[in-house]
Amino acid sequence: MVAPVVSLETEVVRVPLHTPFVTALRRTEHAETLVLRLTDADGVTGWGEAPQVWRVTGDSLAGSQACLEGPLRDVLLGATGLTAAVGAVQRAVVGNAAARSAADVALHDLAARQAGLTLAAHLAAYAGAEPDRGEVLTDMTLSAGTADVLAEAARARVADGFGTLKLKVGADPAGDAARVRSVREAVGPGVVLRLDANQGWDAHQAVRILDEIRDLGVELVEQPVPRRDLLGLAHVRTHAREVGVPLLADESVFDLDDLVEVVRHRAADLVNVKLAKCGGLTPALELIRVARHHDLGVVIGCMMESHLGVGAAAALAQATGLAGAGHVHDLDAGWWVTGSPYVGGVSYDRDRIVLPDAPGLGITGPAG
Structure with missing residues (x-):
């Protein structure tokens, strides 16, 4: 500046x-x-x-x-x-x-x-790194619902071009395994499935559900237990490793202190970094650095926000080498809105976040 x-x-x-x-x-x-x-x-x-x-x-x-x-x-x-x-x-x-x-x-x-x-090039320079030219890919969330509704939504989102689906579970733990099975049967083995319980299970329910879905090819399970229950999260992780399903900590990690506690408890395999949760790009860069130092994977996520926040998060992915093959983030919020409220900025091409080749976020003003 x-x-x-x-x-x-x-x-x-x-x-x-x-x-x-x-x-x-x-x-x-x-x-x-x-x-x-x-x-x-x-x-x-x-x-x-x-x-x-x-x-x-x-x-x-x-x-x-x-x-x-x-x-x-x-x-x-x-x-x-x-x-x-x-x-x-x-x-x-x-x-x-x-x-x-x-x-x-x-x-x-x-x-x-x-x-x-561009914001990605600026952030890379700020962090002393080279910007990643790879594409930023996102999963697509399936809202919580019945098994039939989830299966129908899954087929529609695959037809829209999304190869990684994130199922919202946790509202009805007793039926969650059946929901996952219904979606898997609907989309076949070639689509990646993630689960996000949003703290909706307890540790015992999580272990049971992991056993019930062990044959369904789930890529990861996000925040199975309440945020502060790190002992429970660590217990679930021990069992999850036995069945080959990594755990992603989301609500358990707001800031660096939270991340240190997750590392200390060996409670997760990955961390979901969200700008509105940690306080912006500057603390996000630090969270990513520390997570990598402790061999934790990183998913960059978003809240239900506009193309502006999604664009900043996507730029963070490119700036930190978290773009391209092997990296699918959780940046679908802009897809859900009826239209971008801005002129310029990011857009969606199937499961790809298209970043503008313009200074900063590339936003030039409000739409309309």
């Missing part, structure tokens, strides 16, 4: 979904997010967003807006140095991960635009 930040604007964006999104934690028919715009003295604008995720992060639109318009405004206006500014953002408030993420992403987007670099 060179020219100082002179303007901060926030706007609530509510975009309808074409299909209701249902998990063990919630049901929603809209993506609700708070968009942040930072503009420097030369008229260059950086974009960020703070999605509302009451049941995961606890962040609301009103709370994020108050945070960005209050204490974070004080550290953002006048900012000229990226490293100092992103550090100040992370220190300015406790919690408020979505607001911190919006500020952090907007600062990185602004710096990338000032340098004339």
Whole structure:
């Protein structure tokens, strides 16, 4: 960053979904997010967003807006140095991960635009790495539902070009194995299946279900037990390794302290890094570095947010060598909305996230 930040604007964006999104934690028919715009003295604008995720992060639109318009405004206006500014953002408030993420992403987007670099190229340079030119691939979520509904949705999503499906389970543990079997029978052996219980099982249920699905070729199981139950998660992992199914920690890892505890308990094989959960691109880079140091795999995910947040997460994947063959992330949120609320930015081509060849996130303004 060179020219100082002179303007901060926030706007609530509510975009309808074409299909209701249902998990063990919630049901929603809209993506609700708070968009942040930072503009420097030369008229260059950086974009960020703070999605509302009451049941995961606890962040609301009103709370994020108050945070960005209050204490974070004080550290953002006048900012000229990226490293100092992103550090100040992370220190300015406790919690408020979505607001911190919006500020952090907007600062990185602004710096990338000032340098004339894509966000991925900027992040790679910031982290001292070479950007990955590989494609960023995403799975597709199947909302929680009956076995028949899931099987029908699975066939439709495969026809749409998605080779990796993530089944939302956990709302009815007794019937989850039958749901997985129904989907496997519907799509055949060539489609990759992931399960996400969203904390909906206890450790004993998880072990039982792993036994029941051991012949169904499940690639991984995400967050089977409640967030704080690391002993239970570690117990499930021991059994999961016996049946050959890795565990992915999501809600159990918000920040670096959480990741250290997961490592200490040997509770997971992979970690799901989400910007609105950890506080932005800067802490996400650190989480990825530490996870790799401890031989944990990394999936980059998203909340129910817009193309803006998906674009930042996809750029993070390219910047950290997590693109291309062997890497399928969890970045389908933009697919669910009826249309992008922005001009420019990322788009979808079947299961591929198409990043723009333009400075920063490539967003030039609101749609319409």
